[in-house]
Amino acid sequence: MENLHRSLKDQMRKFKIPSDFISKYPDFIQSINDSYESLIDDNVRLENVLEISSKELFESNQSLKKENITKSREAIQAKEHLDRVMDNVNEVIFEVDGNGNFTYLNSAWASFGQEDPIYSLGKNYMNYTDTIDHFDKEVISHIKNKDVKDFKTVFSRPTSDKKLLWWELSASLQRDENDRITGAIGSLVDVTKTKETEKQLILANEAKTNFLSTMSHEIRTPLNAVIAISNILLMDEPKESQIKNLETLKFSSKHLLHLINDILDYNKLMTGNLKLSNEPFSLQKTARSILNSFYFTAEDKNIKLQIEIGHNVPTWVKGDSLRFSQVLTNLIGNAVKFTSEGSVKMSLLSIKNNHEKLKLRIKITDTGIGIPSHKLDTIFDDFTQAQGHTSKRFGGTGLGLAICKKLLNLQDSEIHVESKLGEGTTFWFDLDFDQVSYGYLNSIKPNEGKKLDLTGMKLLVVDDNAMNLLVINQFFDKWNIEYDEAVNGEEAVNKAANANYDVILMDLQMPIKDGYQATKDIRNMGGSTSQTPIIALSATVSNDIIQKVTEAGMNDYLSKPFDPIDLYNKIEKYANHNEHNNITKNVDLLEEVNS
Numbered sequence: 001m002e003n004l005h006r007s008l009k010d011q012m013r014k015f016k017i018p019s020d021f022i023s024k025y026p027d028f029i030q031s032i033n034d035s036y037e038s039l040i041d042d043n044v045r046l047e048n049v050l051e052i053s054s055k056e057l058f059e060s061n062q063s064l065k066k067e068n069i070t071k072s073r074e075a076i077q078a079k080e081h082l083d084r085v086m087d088n089v090n091e092v093i094f095e096v097d098g099n100g101n102f103t104y105l106n107s108a109w110a111s112f113g114q115e116d117p118i119y120s121l122g123k124n125y126m127n128y129t130d131t132i133d134h135f136d137k138e139v140i141s142h143i144k145n146k147d148v149k150d151f152k153t154v155f156s157r158p159t160s161d162k163k164l165l166w167w168e169l170s171a172s173l174q175r176d177e178n179d180r181i182t183g184a185i186g187s188l189v190d191v192t193k194t195k196e197t198e199k200q201l202i203l204a205n206e207a208k209t210n211f212l213s214t215m216s217h218e219i220r221t222p223l224n225a226v227i228a229i230s231n232i233l234l235m236d237e238p239k240e241s242q243i244k245n246l247e248t249l250k251f252s253s254k255h256l257l258h259l260i261n262d263i264l265d266y267n268k269l270m271t272g273n274l275k276l277s278n279e280p281f282s283l284q285k286t287a288r289s290i291l292n293s294f295y296f297t298a299e300d301k302n303i304k305l306q307i308e309i310g311h312n313v314p315t316w317v318k319g320d321s322l323r324f325s326q327v328l329t330n331l332i333g334n335a336v337k338f339t340s341e342g343s344v345k346m347s348l349l350s351i352k353n354n355h356e357k358l359k360l361r362i363k364i365t366d367t368g369i370g371i372p373s374h375k376l377d378t379i380f381d382d383f384t385q386a387q388g389h390t391s392k393r394f395g396g397t398g399l400g401l402a403i404c405k406k407l408l409n410l411q412d413s414e415i416h417v418e419s420k421l422g423e424g425t426t427f428w429f430d431l432d433f434d435q436v437s438y439g440y441l442n443s444i445k446p447n448e449g450k451k452l453d454l455t456g457m458k459l460l461v462v463d464d465n466a467m468n469l470l471v472i473n474q475f476f477d478k479w480n481i482e483y484d485e486a487v488n489g490e491e492a493v494n495k496a497a498n499a500n501y502d503v504i505l506m507d508l509q510m511p512i513k514d515g516y517q518a519t520k521d522i523r524n525m526g527g528s529t530s531q532t533p534i535i536a537l538s539a540t541v542s543n544d545i546i547q548k549v550t551e552a553g554m555n556d557y558l559s560k561p562f563d564p565i566d567l568y569n570k571i572e573k574y575a576n577h578n579e580h581n582n583i584t585k586n587v588d589l590l591e592e593v594n595s
């Protein structure tokens with residue numbers, strides 16, 4: 001058995017197996033030898049497999065390593081890229097953890113925090129709110145509120161060199177799956193420039209408002225004279241041929257006043273300065289007289305003016321009569337202006353009427369030129385006219401409807417329009433009024449058609465403008481009122497001290513001593529003079545005028561240009577307070593209810 005496997009031979013030698021054993025058991029030896037041979041084969045195969053596997057393992061290890069290196073290089077590059085972007089934006093980008101400590105800040109932070117972001121990381125945001133206004137701080141700390149998700153506020157903070165900067169803070173809260181706040185990510189934008197522009201705009205707007213109110217005062221004063229004198233001339237039984245000219249003069253000056261008021265109101269509406277009043281007024285009389293004021297224009301154009309008042313519309317209501325009149329005047333004015341044949345109809349219908357409230361539907365319908373359908377949405381915009389040639393052909397500013405819309409919106413009402421080109425237009429809106437109490441209604445005494453006469457009264461008229469004095473005194477002559485004049489506050493105080501006036505009419509802006517001071521001096525005089533009713537009469541239209549005249553001690557206020565009837569009523573009202581007067585009450589206050 002020369003070909004025995006080397007290992008088998010070694011084993012036989014090791015265990016001293018005699019050589020004849022092979023010849024004795026040849027088959028047995030042969031099978032052991034075969035086992036040895038096959039074991040070797042298996043080992044070789046196993047080694048091969050192992051070698052291949054470890055090679056594969058090595059290779060995949062290598063490629064994994066390479067991939068990892070590339071990935072982390074990419075990640076580093078992406079982070080560097082992001083940092084570069086973040087550090088080049090002007091806004092501060094920040095991240096805080098659930099405790100409010102900074103975990104990320106970009107370079108822009110230096111402008112807010114006044115230090116390098118490196119020093120601020122880890123610190124709490126509250127370290128930077130000490131110089132913020134208390135209110136803003138509260139608002140900012142509100143961000144911790146559980147319901148807040150996105151948050152925005154603007155606040156100011158002085159820099160270390162005392163420059164006040166404005167910041168807009170936007171942040172959004174981060175939460176975990178249990179809705180617990182884990183931090184916030186947000187930005188801070190320097191809005192100082194915008195704030196400064198805003199401030200300049202406010203100043204410019206104030207300057208514009210002041211300019212407008214000064215100008216209106218200046219324009220109203222001579223206009224007052226024109227309107228009043230046309231009234232006086234009409235009362236003086238003019239010749240038939242003069243009546244039309246006088247009516248035109250009166251209409252044009254009133255129209256001019258209307259335009260000035262439009263511009264002023266628009267200004268007040270834009271600055272949010274317009275306050276509504278809620279006083280009793282005769283709804284039906286107001287509506288009728290507005291329609292009547294277009295009588296001459298309508299007659300000239302040969303168009304009919306019609307009025308429809310629902311059977312359950314009350315005569316008196318409580319509301320802002322001035323604004324109500326303004327909306328009606330604008331709408332009827334437009335209807336008459338844009339109608340050349342047919343009619344203009346105003347209807348007042350009650351759509352809800354109980355003992356406390358009235359909801360009125362007001363409709364103005366005309367048979368005029370109509371409005372193109374594509375313009376129906378824009379005619380309520382400021383300075384908008386439906387057709388390019390409108391202003392040349394019909395005049396106007398394009399402000400009337402914008403003012404109507406804003407005035408009605410202020411009273412929670414919407415204006416609507418329906419129109420067909422060439423056929424006509426209807427504007428309508430619903431307006432709420434308070435009902436007037438029976439007590440108030442009983443206190444009003446209708447005294448129709450009597451002559452205006454205040455014989456026995458003595459008044460002091462204080463005005464530095466000779467034209468105003470002339471105008472007022474002409475009315476006084478007609479009403480048989482005795483009067484003295486004073487051209488400044490000082491003269492007024494001296495005259496009041498030496499005579500017993502029933503009423504003093506007091507202008508406000510005057511040289512030497514103004515109307516406010518003169519009133520205060522009279523109130524401090526003692527005796528019955530200090531009780532004299534004083535009515536302020538001024539062309540000033542500022543919002544706080546009523547408050548100012550009341551504070552100065554005046555009893556009432558009448559704006560110029562005034563309606564003579566209003567002046568008469570006011571004088572009569574205060575004269576009645578003085579019992580020594582014997583005055584006939586004779587003003588047509590109430591019109592009969594038209595059902």
Ligand code: ADP
Nearest residue numbers: 334335338370379385386396397398399400401
């Ligand atoms: P304006 O001062 O030009 O009358 P408004 O704001 O009152 O300004 O009206 C805006 C425009 O709407 C008018 O110029 C006109 O084109 C159109 N408009 C208003 N009312 C009527 C109407 N009743 N009939 C036809 N067009 C009208």
